[in-house]
Amino acid sequence: MFQAIDQKAGVMASIKLIKGDITKESVDAIVNAANASLMGGGGVDGAIHRAGGPAILEECKAIRRECGECPTGQAVITTAGNMPARKVIHTVGPIWGQQSPEKSDELLANCYRNSLSLAVRYGLKSVAFPNISTGVYGFPKERAAVVAVGAVQAFLAVQAEIEEVRFLCFDEENYQLYEKLLG
Ligand code: AR6
Numbered sequence: 001m002f003q004a005i006d007q008k009a010g011v012m013a014s015i016k017l018i019k020g021d022i023t024k025e026s027v028d029a030i031v032n033a034a035n036a037s038l039m040g041g042g043g044v045d046g047a048i049h050r051a052g053g054p055a056i057l058e059e060c061k062a063i064r065r066e067c068g069e070c071p072t073g074q075a076v077i078t079t080a081g082n083m084p085a086r087k088v089i090h091t092v093g094p095i096w097g098q099q100s101p102e103k104s105d106e107l108l109a110n111c112y113r114n115s116l117s118l119a120v121r122y123g124l125k126s127v128a129f130p131n132i133s134t135g136v137y138g139f140p141k142e143r144a145a146v147v148a149v150g151a152v153q154a155f156l157a158v159q160a161e162i163e164e165v166r167f168l169c170f171d172e173e174n175y176q177l178y179e180k181l182l183g
Contacts, residue, residue, distance in 0.1 A: 013156040014164045015149075017182055018128075019175045022168040023051035026084040028124035029077070030168075031115045033132045034090040036069040038076065043135045044170070048088060050079030056088060072110030073110030075118045087124060089115045095142065105147050106134055112151035118163045128166040131174045145177040 021031050022044060032048045035041050038060040040049045049056055059078035063070075070076055075091040091114065094107040111132050119127045129148065133139035151166050167182075169175035 011022065013159075013162055015088040015152065015156070015182060016164065016166045017169065017175070017178050018166055019169050019172070021047065021170065022128055022130050023047050023083050025128040025168065027126040027128045027166060028085065029089050029110075029115075029119050029122075029126070030080065030083070030128045031130060031132070032076075032088050032090045033130050033135070033137075034070065036071065036092050037088055038064055038070055041136075042132045048083070050052040052079070052083045052086055052088065055079050057082040060090065061095040067118070073107040073114060075111065077118055078121060078181075085128070087122065089118055089127070091115050093137050094139065096133065096138040101143075104139065105131060105143070108139065108144060108147045109151040113155055116152070116155045116159075116162055116165075120159065125162060126166070127162060128168050130168050130170065139165060141174055142177050145181055147149055147173065148180065149181045175183040 006145040016017045033044050040057060058079050063076050070092050072094050075089050078088050080086055080088045091113050094104045096104060134141045134144045156162060167178050168177055
C-alpha cells in the first residue's frame, strides 16, 4: 500500500496497486474506460457491462438522451448493477495519435481528475481505476502510468473526501510499471 498526504485534513488517503479484474472490486465506485457513445464495447468496458448486467446500459442510454455523447476526458455515473461496487463512473480516454502527445496527456489526466471529482460529488470514498486508454486506444503504457499516478496523487493531496484509490492492472506489464512508480 502506498499513501498520499492530505494536506487540508491531515489524514492519509491510500493508493493500492492490485493485479486483477476490476469487476470483482468491492469499492464505492469502479471506473470504466468507455467510449463517447457510452453504449458499451470491448476490453474493460465489455467486462463491466457483462458483469453488471443490463441496468448499466439502461442508465447510459438515459444519460445519452439527456446529455448526448461523453466528451474525451469527461465522466458520467451509473449503477454498478450486479457487481460488488456501488457505482460505475464511465470516463472516455483519449485515442493515442488523434492529438499531440501533450494534449493526450492532459485529456488522460482529466479522466482521472473528473472521475474523482464525480466520486466526491456523490459521496463515494473508494474508487478503483483500470489503466485507461492503454488497450484499444493505444496510449503508451509507461506514459499513461506516469500521467495516471501523477493526476491521482495531485488530486489526493488537496482533498479530504476520497479515502482510497485502487489501480487495477489487468496485465503484468502495467502492474510492473505502476509498482515501479508507486514503490
Ligand atoms: N479489469 C481491469 N482491467 C481490464 C479488464 C478488467 N476486467 N479488461 C481489460 N482491462 P481497454 P481503452 C484493461 O481496451 O484502451 C472499449 O471497446 C486492459 O488490459 O478496455 O481505454 C471501449 O468501449 C487495458 O490495460 O480500454 C472503447 O471503445 C485497460 O483495461 C475502448 O475500448 C484499458 O483497455 C477504450 O479503449
